[in-house]
Amino acid sequence: MQHRITLALVALLFVWTAGAYNNGVARTPPMGWNSWNHFGCNTELLTEDLFMEMAAAMAKNGMKDVGYEYINLDDCWLAKTRDANGRIQPDPTRFPHGIQALADYVHSLGLKFGIYEDTGRLTCGGYPGSQGYYALDVSSYLEWGVDYVKLDGCYSNVSDMHAIYTLNSQLLNQTGRPMVFSCSWPTYANLQGYETPYTYVASICNLWREWYDVRDTWESWTAIIDYQEYANLNQYAGPGNWNDPDMLEIGNGGQTNIEYQSLFSIWSILAAPLIAGNDLRNMTSETLAILTAPEVIAVNQDALGIQGTRVVKMDYLEVWARELSGNTFAVALFNRGNETESITANWTDVGLEANVTADVRDLWARSDLGSFTGSFTAKVVSHGIVMVKLSPK
Numbered sequence: 001m002q003h004r005i006t007l008a009l010v011a012l013l014f015v016w017t018a019g020a021y022n023n024g025v026a027r028t029p030p031m032g033w034n035s036w037n038h039f040g041c042n043t044e045l046l047t048e049d050l051f052m053e054m055a056a057a058m059a060k061n062g063m064k065d066v067g068y069e070y071i072n073l074d075d076c077w078l079a080k081t082r083d084a085n086g087r088i089q090p091d092p093t094r095f096p097h098g099i100q101a102l103a104d105y106v107h108s109l110g111l112k113f114g115i116y117e118d119t120g121r122l123t124c125g126g127y128p129g130s131q132g133y134y135a136l137d138v139s140s141y142l143e144w145g146v147d148y149v150k151l152d153g154c155y156s157n158v159s160d161m162h163a164i165y166t167l168n169s170q171l172l173n174q175t176g177r178p179m180v181f182s183c184s185w186p187t188y189a190n191l192q193g194y195e196t197p198y199t200y201v202a203s204i205c206n207l208w209r210e211w212y213d214v215r216d217t218w219e220s221w222t223a224i225i226d227y228q229e230y231a232n233l234n235q236y237a238g239p240g241n242w243n244d245p246d247m248l249e250i251g252n253g254g255q256t257n258i259e260y261q262s263l264f265s266i267w268s269i270l271a272a273p274l275i276a277g278n279d280l281r282n283m284t285s286e287t288l289a290i291l292t293a294p295e296v297i298a299v300n301q302d303a304l305g306i307q308g309t310r311v312v313k314m315d316y317l318e319v320w321a322r323e324l325s326g327n328t329f330a331v332a333l334f335n336r337g338n339e340t341e342s343i344t345a346n347w348t349d350v351g352l353e354a355n356v357t358a359d360v361r362d363l364w365a366r367s368d369l370g371s372f373t374g375s376f377t378a379k380v381v382s383h384g385i386v387m388v389k390l391s392p393k
């Protein structure tokens with residue numbers, strides 16, 4: 001009870017002082033890598049060596065050059081108990097040099113370091129959660145040099161999350177060290193039938209999960225983007241605040257490269273965090289080419305931070321559009337059907353006048369397609385996307 005009253009008081013104080021969340025970081029969607037999608041809770045593999053190898057791979061395979069920077073632990077890095085002083089600690093056999101040494105190594109490569117914890121008594125995987133230790137755990141993040149905190153919500157009541165996420169946001173801010181704050185509150189709220197106060201969430205979190213965990217299937221990620229559209233989540237995004245449709249599955253083997261290319265295109269239109277979830281030490285050149293496509297990433301990272309939306313849905317044929325800096329627009333022609341189809345984007349669907357002439361550039365092929373007035377049409381293969389940039393003259 002006392003725990004709850006304290007939380008409520010802290011939350012109230014914070015609301016009085018909070019505006020839009022701006023801790024100086026994640027002004028564009030965060031880019032990085034996280035262990036969960038490929039390695040899950042496989043404790044045989046989740047060792048400090050694994051994370052160091054991922055960091056080394058990212059630093060030299062071209063990913064760092066195009067903007068990837070975070071190396072993030074997910075669940076199952078912890079020892080099963082806290083130390084004698086109540087502090088969280090990594091599993092000592094798998095992380096013998098401790099978290100600070102790992103963070104130092106990641107930083108030495110010019111990258112940043114992220115961590116996973118949970119608001120409840122336990123993490124989703126059954127490791128010690130942060131409940132009852134929020135301030136102490138944030139002090140550990142500070143001591144270790146953490147740059148990104150994913151705070152999950154297993155084993156917590158949704159009705160307590162307003163207070164808990166507020167408190168953690170405040171604690172992180174008070175450290176003076178900019179740490180990206182990734183919240184899971186909307187996921188738990190939405191899936192348990194609560195209303196999510198998105199505007200408020202955006203005032204305390206840099207990014208927030210809102211739907212089921214992604215899996216490496218076409219059905220999984222298309223359902224997530226349909227939820228984002230249904231709930232009109234684009235209005236809550238902006239520099240420092242991002243809807244998180246979950247991490248990337250590109251390169252994990254469950255989909256075709258055409259489907260992975262479509263996924264990456266939509267994540268870019270949605271201004272979604274680009275957190276790779278494959279084995280960076282061992283990927284095909286096609287996987288690397290998708291993850292590092294410079295002109296698609298430029299859409300994702302556009303400085304205006306306006307999240308795009310689906311502007312046309314004709315059964316299984318869709319047009320998605322995102323306004324970019326310099327009065328330009330990213331447009332994706334998306335074929336969710338089973339045959340190759342022609343898809344047309346009318347300028348009026350995208351937000352331009354019909355009489356405008358625009359230069360059209362293919363962002364995957366990285367080639368100029370010429371000038372078009374009023375509309376652009378392309379043939380799109382099944383489950384594929386043609387993604388272009390319109391530059392009105």
Ligand code: GLA
Pocket residue numbers: 036074075123124125152213
């Ligand atoms: C939840 C999260 C996932 C992952 C797992 C770890 O399901 O949504 O992203 O962090 O927990 O247990």
